[in-house]
Amino acid sequence: MMGTYFAGVDIGSTMTKVVILGEEPIASFIGPTGPEHRKLAHKVMEEALGSARLAFDDLDYVVATGYGRINVPFADKQVTEITCHAKGVHSLLPSAKTIIDIGGQDSKGIKIGNGKVLSFVMNDKCAAGTGRFLEVIADALGVPLSDLGTVGLAATAPAVISNTCTVFAEAEVISQLAGGESVPNLIAGVHMAIASRVYAMTAKLKIEADVVVTGGGAKNIGLVKALEDRLRMPVLVPAEPLLTGALGAALIGRGLYADAVISGEPVRRRAKRLGEATFFS
Amino acid sequence: MAEIKKPRALATQAAGKAGKFGRANLAATLKAKEEGKKVAYTYISNGQDEIIRAMDIVPAWGENFAGICGAKRDAEKFLQKAEADNFSRSICTYATCTIGFDMWREELGRIPEGTPWGGMGRPDMIIGSAQQLCDPRIKWPQATQHYLQDVPVWVGSMYYPPWDPHVDHREQEQLYVKFATEELRDLVRFCEKHTGRKMDWDRLSAIVDFTDRTWDLFIDTYELRKAHPTPMDTGDAMNTMVPLTFNLGTEEAYNFYKELYEELKGKIAEKKGVAGDEKYRLVWGAGLPSWFALGDFQYFNDKGAVFPAEVTYRNAEKVERLDLPKTNDPLEHIAWRWVRFWTHWYDRARHRPGSIPKVERIIEYLEDYDCMGVVFHSAFSCRSWHAGIVQQAEILKKVYGDVPMLIMEGDIVDISSYNEADTHHRIDAFVEALEASRKRRQ
Numbered sequence: 001m002m003g004t005y006f007a008g009v010d011i012g013s014t015m016t017k018v019v020i021l022g023e024e025p026i027a028s029f030i031g032p033t034g035p036e037h038r039k040l041a042h043k044v045m046e047e048a049l050g051s052a053r054l055a056f057d058d059l060d061y062v063v064a065t066g067y068g069r070i071n072v073p074f075a076d077k078q079v080t081e082i083t084c085h086a087k088g089v090h091s092l093l094p095s096a097k098t099i100i101d102i103g104g105q106d107s108k109g110i111k112i113g114n115g116k117v118l119s120f121v122m123n124d125k126c127a128a129g130t131g132r133f134l135e136v137i138a139d140a141l142g143v144p145l146s147d148l149g150t151v152g153l154a155a156t157a158p159a160v161i162s163n164t165c166t167v168f169a170e171a172e173v174i175s176q177l178a179g180g181e182s183v184p185n186l187i188a189g190v191h192m193a194i195a196s197r198v199y200a201m202t203a204k205l206k207i208e209a210d211v212v213v214t215g216g217g218a219k220n221i222g223l224v225k226a227l228e229d230r231l232r233m234p235v236l237v238p239a240e241p242l243l244t245g246a247l248g249a250a251l252i253g254r255g256l257y258a259d260a261v262i263s264g265e266p267v268r269r270r271a272k273r274l275g276e277a278t279f280f281s
Numbered sequence: 282m283a284e285i286k287k288p289r290a291l292a293t294q295a296a297g298k299a300g301k302f303g304r305a306n307l308a309a310t311l312k313a314k315e316e317g318k319k320v321a322y323t324y325i326s327n328g329q330d331e332i333i334r335a336m337d338i339v340p341a342w343g344e345n346f347a348g349i350c351g352a353k354r355d356a357e358k359f360l361q362k363a364e365a366d367n368f369s370r371s372i373c374t375y376a377t378c379t380i381g382f383d384m385w386r387e388e389l390g391r392i393p394e395g396t397p398w399g400g401m402g403r404p405d406m407i408i409g410s411a412q413q414l415c416d417p418r419i420k421w422p423q424a425t426q427h428y429l430q431d432v433p434v435w436v437g438s439m440y441y442p443p444w445d446p447h448v449d450h451r452e453q454e455q456l457y458v459k460f461a462t463e464e465l466r467d468l469v470r471f472c473e474k475h476t477g478r479k480m481d482w483d484r485l486s487a488i489v490d491f492t493d494r495t496w497d498l499f500i501d502t503y504e505l506r507k508a509h510p511t512p513m514d515t516g517d518a519m520n521t522m523v524p525l526t527f528n529l530g531t532e533e534a535y536n537f538y539k540e541l542y543e544e545l546k547g548k549i550a551e552k553k554g555v556a557g558d559e560k561y562r563l564v565w566g567a568g569l570p571s572w573f574a575l576g577d578f579q580y581f582n583d584k585g586a587v588f589p590a591e592v593t594y595r596n597a598e599k600v601e602r603l604d605l606p607k608t609n610d611p612l613e614h615i616a617w618r619w620v621r622f623w624t625h626w627y628d629r630a631r632h633r634p635g636s637i638p639k640v641e642r643i644i645e646y647l648e649d650y651d652c653m654g655v656v657f658h659s660a661f662s663c664r665s666w667h668a669g670i671v672q673q674a675e676i677l678k679k680v681y682g683d684v685p686m687l688i689m690e691g692d693i694v695d696i697s698s699y700n701e702a703d704t705h706h707r708i709d710a711f712v713e714a715l716e717a718s719r720k721r722r723q
Contacts, residue, residue, distance in 0.1 A: 067706065082710035083717075116717045119686060120710060122703070204671055 004060045006257065007048070008088075008249025010081060011041055011068030014104030014131065014216065017243050018048035020059075021250040027052035028243050033068065041072050042274050056274040061253035061267065065245050067105075074274045079252055081245045082110055082120050088248030089212050090115030092238050097208040100198060100227065100235070101245075102217025104131040109202030121204050129197035131216045133166050134223070137190045140170050141183055148187055152222030155188030169193065188222060195226035209233055214241045292555045293548075295541040296517035302524055302533070303345055303398070310341040310402035311392075319405040319476050322425065324418050326596050327410035328439045328461070328619040329468060330529040331492055331611070335485040336472045341401045342527050343421070347378035351572035351694035353397045359385070360695060368424075373417040374662045374694035376424070383428050404429065406475045408468065409436035416665045435471040437464040439616075441623040444638050446631055450624050461616035469612070482611065488530040489611040493618075496597040498538045499525050505545040506589040507650050510554025512545045515565040515588035516578025517555075522594035556582045561653060561715045564646045565591030566677075567639070567670055568658030571691040574699055577708070581656075584712045588656070590646040592639075598622055636680045639673050644681055653722075654685035654715055660692045685718050687711040 003022055010017040011033060020027040029048035034040055041064075049056060056074070064075035065084040072078070081101075089096050090112060099110040107129045111118040123129050138145045159181050161169050173186050194217070211231060217223050218241035228235055238244055260267040291297050313320045321333060323340045333340050350356035351374075359381030360374060366384060368377045382400065385393045392400040407429075409422035419436060426434045439461050442450035469480050506513050513521070521541060524534035548554075563581075565588045571577070578588070603621040608614050626638035626645070633641065643655060657674065659667045674686050689707060692698035 067702075080706065080710040080713055083713040116721070117710070117714045118683065120714075121688075122707060206675070 004254075004257065005052075005054055005058050006250045006253040007045065007059050007062045008084065008246040008251070008253065009041060009045060009062065009064045009066075009069075009072055009075060010084065010243075010245035010249060011064065011066040011072065012081075012103055012245070013067055013106070015242060016041055016044045016066075016068075017246040018044050019243055019246040019250045020048050020052045020054065021247070021254055025247060025250070027054075028240070028246070030242055041068070042074060045074065045274060061257045061269065063249035063253040063256075065249040076253070076269045077256065079249060082108065083117055084245045084248030084252065085214060086110055086112045086117045086248065087115050087251050088244035088246070089214060089238065091247065091251055092244065093210065093212050093236050095210045096212040096236065098202065098205065098211045100202055100211060100213045101215040102129075102131060102194075102198065102213065102223070103215045104135075106130055107198050107201065107215075107217070109198075109205050109207075111205045111208070119205055121201050123197070123201050129194055129201065133169070133190070133194055134217070134220065136166055136170050137173055137187070140173055141177065141186065143183065143187065146219075148191075149219070149221035149223060151184050152187035152191050153225065154184040156182070157185055158192055159185045159189030161186075161189045161193040188226070191220070191223045191226035192230070194223060195230040198227065199230045207231060211235045213237050214244045216242060218242075291520065292517050293513050293521070293541065293544055295537065295544055296513075296520040298537070298540075299520035299523040302528055302537070303349060306340070306342065306345065306527055307349075307398050307401060309339050310404075311399055313339040313402055320402050321472075322401075322404040322407040322422070324408075324410055324415075324421070325526050327408075328465070328615055329408060329410060329437070331485060331488045331615060332465060332468055332472065332480075333408065334530045335481060335488050336469075336476055336478065338406075338472060338476065339402075340527070341404055343379040343401075344375045345523075345527055346382070346397075346401050347375040347694050348572045350378050350382075350397050351696070352575065354573045354696055355395075355397050356573075356694045357696070358393075370695065371662055371664075373415075373421070373664075374692055376417050376421040377662075378694050380421075380424055380428070383425055387428050404432055406471070407432055407434040408471075409434065411436050411438050415663075433471075433475055435468060437468055439464060439619055441620045442627075444627060444630070450627050454620050454624065457620050458613065458616045461619055462610070462613045465612040465615060486611045489614055491532070491535065492530045493600045495525065495529060495535045495538065497599055497601075498535060498542065499597045500599045502538050502542040502545060503590075503595065504649075505542065505549060508549045509651070510552065510556070510559040511562065511587050511589035511650075512548035512553060512555070513541075514555045514578065514582070515591040515593075516575060516582065518588075518591055518594065519570055519575060519578075525597060526594060555587045556585050558585050559587055560585035561587070561712065561719070562651055563588050563654045563656055563715075564643055564650065564652045565593055566643045566655040566657045566686075567592050567673060568667060568689075569593060569660055569663055569693045570658060571660070571696075571699055572693060573696045574691065574701065574704065577689075577704060580705055580708055581712075584708070586712060586715065589650040589652060592642055592646070596622070598625065633680055635676065637673070637676055639669070640676045640680065643673070643677060647681075647684065653718065654687070654711075656711075657686070657688045659688055659690050661690070661698055662692050662695060683718075685711065685714050 006021045008019045016033045018029045031044040062075045063077050064072035065081045069078040101108045107123045109121045213235045218237045310320050318339050320339045325344050356378045359378045362381035363377040407422045411419040422434045442453045524537040528534040605617045626641040629641040630636045630638045657670045659670050
């Protein structure tokens, strides 16, 4: 296949995402990260390449991002997901000034200007305010994770979840359930608790509209509504909120490649292979 | 590719020698009994150093001991000991580490085996300093006395006029100086009572004069760090602060900075910097470091980021700049120096609407040291300093413009607050923001 192609690989704590970019995004793939992500990142890449009908050698530049970015032996460069989310979101929603990313194990607030990171905050020390909180509660209530959002919207009077610790909040939810509280009310209460925590973190940045929500949390319609209520403003959600980091990574790769071509300098690429990470890579 | 871990390296030879001061200070507390000297628990940045030295009292610095335990990642046993007696983890971990050590030593009747660097000797007195810098220091000496009931405690109050943009602090400073002088006079009486010796006022005057000269030399030395590339950064300054902070008024401290001055001059002549390729010059804007993670400074350095200036432990100023009124009373001189040091950014803050002195200090360093960003460290157990960090960052942005800033989170001694991977992740993202900012400026 002719043309120039770029890939962004975002290895998050829960999901691994790949975007392949030509002039426009031409393929993407989302797969579970799992405990053996060092061994699996290339599998996700192979799936994405298959969808794009490209071979790995057709790629002109690969950027890895996400918490597992260091362990991608086939990447030319590593860039943090903070920078990649900013780039990816700006390309999709240029009016964005604040990004709230709710991932599997952490959440982030990013303030951007013209696609560049102006400042950021992270919650990486506590599971409350992250997707992990939702997983724990979904498990406790026996509701599939993917259904939490819609079930929560049926709440009549959201429960108050006062504990800010995931472990204690789980116990609180179970005891309220035993006390007769409805499942929708409990789920809505959990959404409000997460929204409140994420708001408190992001407010340090002085939140400005437009606010864009990304990450797995953005796929939960109940959580997005709770965030809008807490922020007292509507938020934007990209069509595929899990892919903004990988898209940003691919765009950064394309930019670096273009800069090198314009300046006449050789593109700095690492010797690479599409395979699992080893002790030496 | 896996990250390559390097041992912590120091840019200067002087920084490598600072540890000897810490060891010698602790050893002095253990030898004091044999030498017929009294030991006093005391606390840094208190304005009392010179009196203690002039009275031949051996200071035992709790913050230094706790910092050493933290740096050696060996504080947990003392923190747990204090926690077992209901001291909350959210209390200053300098205090709880030291109190835990005191509890244990009192129980055993000797210093617990394996205490870092031999531990601190049992004090004959506790000299506290309650002041605006740190609130636990009012209660820390009293809490310690709970376990050392035969040890007399004196807690003085070294205040300075609080910041108010609408009030000229000079209208009040005489009162503060008078109060501080009287507090110091009371400390002299306390020391005389518990040592059985009289103050040698000529000796105190000589030590006070020596301190002035050490302050001047310290600032002259640190100002050499304005050079490009900077010959020393905050990673080393967390060591080179030891003589100024714990040995003020001694010849050894003065000589240490003379040596450091010469070393930095040599590095500047050879254009030897801290980072291989110095790309980003930063101010360490506020916050005590995580003593167990000083290697993070090297992580910054490896990415081309250096800290030519820091607020933390730069507790000195050129004496001429403070414009101290002349006095023959060494105690009054100490009081003036104290009050003027903490208030000498007030005028600048008053002239920039919306600003505050702490932010003016950061702006001064940003400009004088040609820096492009600021890093803060918010240590959860150090409420009195760290509570205002977000406010400082916001004011800085408001009054000075868009300066890249990073607020790191952790603690000074409690390693359970720390996650190396996450900390490095934040640093990586910050360095990318610095690079983007640098490109915008070009």
